[in-house]
Amino acid sequence: MALGVTIISLLLILNKQLSEQFTKNVRGVDLVIGAKGSPLQLILSSIYQIDAPTGNISLAEATRLTRNPLIKDAIPLALGDNFKGYRIVGTNAKYLTHYGAKVGQGRVFSQALDAVVGAKVARLTGLKPGDQFAGSHGLDAGGDEHGDKKYRVVGILENSNSVADQLILTPVESVWAIHGEEGGAATTPRVSMPMMIAPEEPDKNSGPETGPTDDPGQEITALLVKVRSPLAKLTLPRAINENSKLQAASPAIEINRLFTLLGFGIDTLQYIALAIIIISGISVFVSLYNSLKERRYEMALMLSMGATRAKLFLLLLLEGLMISLIGFAAGILLSRLGLGILGRNVEDNFHYDLNALTLLPEEGWLLVGTVLIGLLAAALPSLGIYRINISQTLADE
């Protein structure tokens, strides 16, 4: 019984946590524009920072695109480096506002090689404002270090419970500066090595500070785009996908697709868990039935001493109730324990937090279901109380 409860509750939490994390990070981003490839991969890499990017896009082309009047706002992203496994993301200040990340200590980055560290990264790596660190190549810890140019931490973000917590943010110029020394991203062989600069305000297409935009070799990884009208969400991707070398993907659609796929697995597991609960209900039934057989004499004795059959029936029912309650409690406990272990694992691999010590409303229903099954399993054999022949049972022994 505990096992079934564990599985169902675990699935419920996971499902909820995942969709929560996913929808939270996606809010406000209508489209992601990046290199051609898997749209899901593009979304995962640029919004959730959990997959490798699809490749780089030319900054010039991206800039041209953002002049489209349908685009309200675009945030550039340049991925490719990490510090101890935490991604260094070249972007601009709008990224911070977008995720509602506030600088807790220090200030926002203002020039190349300034870095603002996400709350969790700061906590786990011990980076403080004023510290210097070298990024290393690739998205996983252990790549070549860019030793000659070091980032300087200028600020630490407050916890925003978004993807920004696990990132190191820097102006795109830094990424450009670091990789410029090495001959530019265009020559970097690995797909996940984009880097370069994006305009501060791509849609305004002005300002000398966007000077490097003209460099034909400059590339970024992706653009997070907000559009002006809901209709544009539909028309723009089609236009981009058909008429350019770029790809536009809608996070909402891709994530839905992902959850449809995952959801199928979750549903199947839920059925299995339900079957386990029912089977454990049956085993409660069998064990109560057997124990009632063994305790017939006890029951007859209590009846002869003045107990009413209804009272004994309630007694046995209570026993079933207690078994199911204990089963439920143990199940919930186990599922939280499992989640803790799983969460640690997930955190190591994807830097994603999973935590839920609160009870979900669905678990209330789970409790009701468990108790009902327990009571039913107890009630059926307990009806035998009404068939006990006191005299015969007492005489038999």
Add this chain to the structure above:
Amino acid sequence: MIETHNLTFSYDSQKRFAFPNLRCADDDTLLILGQSGRGKTTLLHLLALLLTPESGNILVNGTDLSQLTGADTVGFRAKNIGIVYQRPHFVHALNVLDNLLLANYLARLKPDRTRARQLAERLGFADYLTKKTTRLSLGEQQRVGIARALMNRARVLLADEPTSNLDDENCDRVMDLLAQQAHEVEASLVIVTHDQRLKNRVAQQISL
């Protein structure tokens, strides 16, 4: 005080019992002797209201039990009749003390811890009150069983083969205890047995 008139009972048409009238006054002892299969236990269960007689009636302290309704019968039995079984059985989940108090509880009386302790001391198992009943020896269990029958100060004590599993020494002890305890609450003591050892101890006897 318990008496019966023209009691009959049948399990089926083949097996029919007609019992002699019997009468046992307060503070008196009646021995019902009989070989197996003569309806000893049936008679005891009739007296204990565990079975309903086919005809005839039973009076306990002047109350005609055939006039009682089902629920009243249960309450009446719990309060007025104490039964000592051949092999003492208990509720295994409870310790000795709770098994004794259970008699109070099921008769809807207040749990009388003082009485439980007194009985335990008099019957010599005061040290075992917190033990599980399964940890006791058979003789000890028998004494706890007697104590339980006495918990509600029953007017009638019924004992079903109380000595058949015991050796001579314990047989004497149990009989002494039963007689003594029945005397203390001035209850009628009815013993059903095939144990010939008891013949010499009890004056009033009926053979089935």
